[in-house]
Amino acid sequence: xxxxxxxxxxxxLEMERTEVVFGVPGGAILPVYDPILDSPIRHVLVRHxxxxxxxxxxxxxxxxxxxxxMATSGPGATNLVTALCDAYMDSVPVVAITGQVSRPxxxxxxxxxxxxVGITRSVTKHNDLVMRPEDIALAVRQAFLLATTGxxxxxxLDLPKDVLQASAEWYWPTDSxxxxxxxxxxxxxxxxxxxxxxxxxxxxxxxxxxxYAGGGILKARATEALRKLxxxxxxxxxxxxxxxxxxxxSHRQCLGMPGMHGNYAAIMALQxxxxxxxxxxRFDDRVTGKVSTFAPNAKVVHVDIDPAELGKIRxxxxxxxGDARLVIEELVRVLGASGEAEPDLSQWWSVIDGWRERFPLxxxxxxxxxxxxxxxxxxxxxxxxxxxxTLVSGVGQHQMWASQYWRFEQPYTWVNSGGxxxxxxAVPAAIGAKVGRPDRTVWAIDxxxxxxxxxxxxxxxxxxxxxxxxxxxNNAYLGMVRQWQEMFYEERYSEVYLSPDLPDYVKWAEAMxxxxxxxxxxxxxxxxxxxxxxxxxxxxxxxxxxDSREKVFPMVPAGASNSDVIVHPxxxxxxxxxxx
Amino acid sequence: MSSFxxxxxxxxxxxGRARHQxxxxxxxxxxxxxxxxxxxxxxxxFNIISLAVAPTDDDAFSRIxxxxxxxxxxxxxxxxxxxKLVNVVKITEMTPGEAIERELALVSVxxxxxxxxxxxxxxxxxxxxxxxxxxxxxGHEALTVMLAGQPAMLDDFEELLRPYGIIEIQRTGRVALPxxxxxxxxxxxxxG
Numbered sequence: 220x221x222x223x224x225x226x227x228x229x230x231x232l233e234m235e236r237t238e239v240v241f242g243v244p245g246g247a248i249l250p251v252y253d254p255i256l257d258s259p260i261r262h263v264l265v266r267h268x269x270x271x272x273x274x275x276x277x278x279x280x281x282x283x284x285x286x287x288x289m290a291t292s293g294p295g296a297t298n299l300v301t302a303l304c305d306a307y308m309d310s311v312p313v314v315a316i317t318g319q320v321s322r323p324x325x326x327x328x329x330x331x332x333x334x335x336v337g338i339t340r341s342v343t344k345h346n347d348l349v350m351r352p353e354d355i356a357l358a359v360r361q362a363f364l365l366a367t368t369g370x371x372x373x374x375x376l377d378l379p380k381d382v383l384q385a386s387a388e389w390y391w392p393t394d395s396x397x398x399x400x401x402x403x404x405x406x407x408x409x410x411x412x413x414x415x416x417x418x419x420x421x422x423x424x425x426x427x428x429x430x431y432a433g434g435g436i437l438k439a440r441a442t443e444a445l446r447k448l449x450x451x452x453x454x455x456x457x458x459x460x461x462x463x464x465x466x467x468x469s470h471r472q473c474l475g476m477p478g479m480h481g482n483y484a485a486i487m488a489l490q491x492x493x494x495x496x497x498x499x500x501r502f503d504d505r506v507t508g509k510v511s512t513f514a515p516n517a518k519v520v521h522v523d524i525d526p527a528e529l530g531k532i533r534x535x536x537x538x539x540x541g542d543a544r545l546v547i548e549e550l551v552r553v554l555g556a557s558g559e560a561e562p563d564l565s566q567w568w569s570v571i572d573g574w575r576e577r578f579p580l581x582x583x584x585x586x587x588x589x590x591x592x593x594x595x596x597x598x599x600x601x602x603x604x605x606x607x608x609t610l611v612s613g614v615g616q617h618q619m620w621a622s623q624y625w626r627f628e629q630p631y632t633w634v635n636s637g638g639x640x641x642x643x644x645a646v647p648a649a650i651g652a653k654v655g656r657p658d659r660t661v662w663a664i665d666x667x668x669x670x671x672x673x674x675x676x677x678x679x680x681x682x683x684x685x686x687x688x689x690x691x692x693n694n695a696y697l698g699m700v701r702q703w704q705e706m707f708y709e710e711r712y713s714e715v716y717l718s719p720d721l722p723d724y725v726k727w728a729e730a731m732x733x734x735x736x737x738x739x740x741x742x743x744x745x746x747x748x749x750x751x752x753x754x755x756x757x758x759x760x761x762x763x764x765x766d767s768r769e770k771v772f773p774m775v776p777a778g779a780s781n782s783d784v785i786v787h788p789x790x791x792x793x794x795x796x797x798x799x
Numbered sequence: 800m801s802s803f804x805x806x807x808x809x810x811x812x813x814x815g816r817a818r819h820q821x822x823x824x825x826x827x828x829x830x831x832x833x834x835x836x837x838x839x840x841x842x843x844x845f846n847i848i849s850l851a852v853a854p855t856d857d858d859a860f861s862r863i864x865x866x867x868x869x870x871x872x873x874x875x876x877x878x879x880x881x882x883k884l885v886n887v888v889k890i891t892e893m894t895p896g897e898a899i900e901r902e903l904a905l906v907s908v909x910x911x912x913x914x915x916x917x918x919x920x921x922x923x924x925x926x927x928x929x930x931x932x933x934x935x936x937x938g939h940e941a942l943t944v945m946l947a948g949q950p951a952m953l954d955d956f957e958e959l960l961r962p963y964g965i966i967e968i969q970r971t972g973r974v975a976l977p978x979x980x981x982x983x984x985x986x987x988x989x990x991g
C-alpha cells in the first residue's frame with residue numbers, strides 16, 4: 220500500500236493510539252492537515268503554538284499517555300520551544316510534530332525556514348529530521364517509545380514538506396525492529412539487588428528516616444507501591460511540587476511539600492533526617508536550599524531511572540538506577556522478608572508532630588469587607604469542588620498557595636510547571652487536562668500576570684467546548700516578584716504593578732466565549748464558585764480581587780540554608796497567632 | 800589515576816596538561832550526532848581539549864575520541880549526560896595509563912635551500928629523523944613534515960621545531976584505544 224508521507228504520519232499516530240492532536244496548520248505542515256480530516260484523531264485548533272505544547276503536557280500529566288502537538292516550520296516550531304523546554308524539565312511525555320521546508324531548499328533561508336532540530340536539541344529528549352517518507356513510521360514509533368519509556372520527555376519530529384507529499388510503501392515496524400534501530404537506548408528499569416539490600420539495611424537502621432517522593436513516583440505509576448513502603452517503614456513522606464497527590468495529604472505520614480515554600484515540618488524533617496529515601500526526585504535547588512547545608516546528617520538512598528541524577532547534586536550512599544515502581548516493590552519485598560523488627564520511630568514522630576503543631580500552614584483570617592485572602596479563595600474552591608477535581612496552576616505565588624492549601628488525595632490531579640516555572644502554563648494545560656480526563660472537573664488557579672500570557676487559549680476552549688474553570692487570583696501585581704522586592708529589595712517595587720482592571724478580565728473572558736464573574740466581597744466567594752461549578756457547557760473565568768500584601772510563607776530565601784526558613788510573622792514567638 | 804601525574808617521563812603526562820582523561824564514545828553514524836555531543840559539552844560548560852571523529856570498522860557507528868580536562872570537569876557526570884543521548888551507544892573512559900593514545904601532526908617549517916642563509920633542510924630533516932617522522936612536502940624555503948606518536952612527543956617535536964620558524968601546524972587531536980589486557984601490563988606500570 221502506497222501512502223504519502225502525510226498519510227503515513229497520520230496512520231502512524233493512529234497506530235500509536237493517539238486520540239487528540241493540539242496544533243495549528245501552516246505552509247510546511249499543510250499536507251498533514253488533509254488526511255487529518257479523514258482520521259478519527261481529534262484535532263484541537265489552538266490560537267498559539269505554545270498553547271498546543273502546554274495542552275499536550277496537561278493531557279499527558281493526567282492520562283500518563285504522550286500528548287501530541289503539531290506546528291508548522293519556522294515560527295510555528297519556535298513557538299513550541301517554551302512548552303518543549305517545560306516538558307523536558309518536568310519529564311513529561313510529549314511528541315511534537317513540526318513541518319519543515321522542502322528538502323531542496325533546506326539551508327537556503329527559505330520562507331518560514333528555521334533550524335528546528337538545532338533549536339530544540341537541548342530542550343528535547345531526542346529529535347529527528349526525517350528525510351525520507353519511508354522512514355516516517357519508524358520515526359513515529361521511536362518517538363513514542365522514547366517519550367514514554369526510561370525518563371519520559373518530549374521528542375520532536377521535523378518533517379520536510381516534500382517528504383510529507385512524496386509516497387512510499389506503508390510498513391509498520393515491529394517492536395524488535397524499533398529496538399534494533401535504537402542501539403544506544405536501553406533504560407535500566409530493575410534495581411540492582413545488592414543496592415536494594417543495602418538500602419533496606421540503611422532503612423532498618425535509621426531512626427529519623429524521610430521518604431522524599433518526587434515526580435518520578437507519578438511517572439512510574441508507583442503511588443500504590445509508595446504507600447506500601449511508607450506504611451511498612453512508618454517513615455514520614457514529603458511530596459515535592461511535582462509529586463503532590465502521589466501520597467494522600469490526609470495520610471498521617473504525609474508532611475506535604477518540602478522546599479522553598481514547603482511545609483515547615485517537611486522542610487525540617489528532611490533537614491534533620493538521618494536517612495533520606497529519595498524516590499524519583501532530583502534534589503532540585505528549590506528543595507535543597509543551599510546544598511552544602513542540606514540535610515547534613517542524612518545518608519541518602521537515591522532511586523531514579525536516570526543515572527545522571529544520581530550524584531548530580533548530592534552524592535548518594537546507595538544509588539539505585541531503576542524504575543521507581545519496580546524498585547519500591549523490591550524494597551517492600553526485601554524489607555518484608557528481612558524479618559527485622561520495625562524500628563521505633565516514635566521519638567522522631569514526636570519531634571515532627573511538634574513542628575506540625577507549632578508551625579502549620581498559616582495566614583491571617585479573612586476579614587469581612589476587606590480584600591480577599593488568596594489562600595481563602597483556594598480553600599473555598601477546594602471545599603466546593605468534587606473529589607478528584609484536577610487542579611492546574613500557573614507559576615508564582617498562586618502556584619505555591621495552590622500546592623499548599625489544596626488537599627491532594629488522588630494521583631494525577633495536580634498539573635503545574637515545576638522545573639521551568641513557565642508563566643502562562645495554567646490556561647492551556649488545563650484545557651489539555653480536561654481533554655484528557657473530561658470526566659473530571661478542571662480548575663485552573665492562575666495569577667493575573669500569568670493569565671495575560673496565554674489567555675487567548677480560552678477562545679480555543681470555547682470553540683472546542685472544553686469547559687475548564689479559571690480562578691484568577693488578581694492582586695494587580697506580579698506577586699512573587701513583588702514579594703522578593705518587598706523582602707530583599709527594601710520595598711523598591713520595580714515593574715511589578717499590573718493594575719486590577721486593565722484589562723477588564725470579565726469583559727475579556729466574555730469576549731472569548733466564557734462565562735465570567737468578578738468577586739470582590741468575601742461573602743460572594745462561595746456562591747460564585749458554586750455557580751461556576753454548575754456551568755458545564757463553556758469555560759468559566761472568575762476575577763477574584765485579592766490582597767496584594769499577602770506573601771507566601773514559609774520561605775527559604777534563595778541561596779540560604781533550609782535551617783533558616785522564615786515562617787509567617789504570625790507564628791513567630793511573640794507574634795499574634797490568630798487561631799482559626 | 801595518580802600513575803600518570805609524573806615528571807619522570809614527560810611524554811606520558813601529555814601537552815603540559817597533567818590531569819586529562821580520554822573518553823571514547825561510540826555513536827550512531829548519523830547526521831547531527833557530533834552536534835549533539837558537542838552541544839552537550841557547551842550546555843554543561845565542559846571544556847574539550849581535543850576531539851577526533853571517524854567511522855569504526857562498522858559503518859553504522861563512529862568513534863568520537865574526546866580529551867577533557869579533569870581540573871574542570873566531573874567525568875562521571877559528563878559520561879552520564881553523554882549516555883543520555885539516544886545516539887550514544889557505548890562510552891569508554893581511559894586514563895592515559897589505560898590507553899594507547901596517538902596523535903598526528905603536520906608542520907610546515909621554514910628552512911633555507913642549500914647554500915642559503917639560516918638553518919638548512921638538513922638540520923630540520925635530522926630532527927625529523929630523530930623523532931621518526933617523515934618529510935611529506937618540500938618547497939623552496941620550507942618543508943612540511945609529519946609525525947605520528949604520543950601527544951607529549953608531538954609537543955616536544957613542536958617545541959624543537961619552533962626556533963626554525965613554524966609557518967603552520969595542524970594536529971589531529973588524539974585518538975585512543977584501551978590497552979589490551981595482559982597480566983604483566985598493570986595500570987600502574989603501564990606506559991601508553
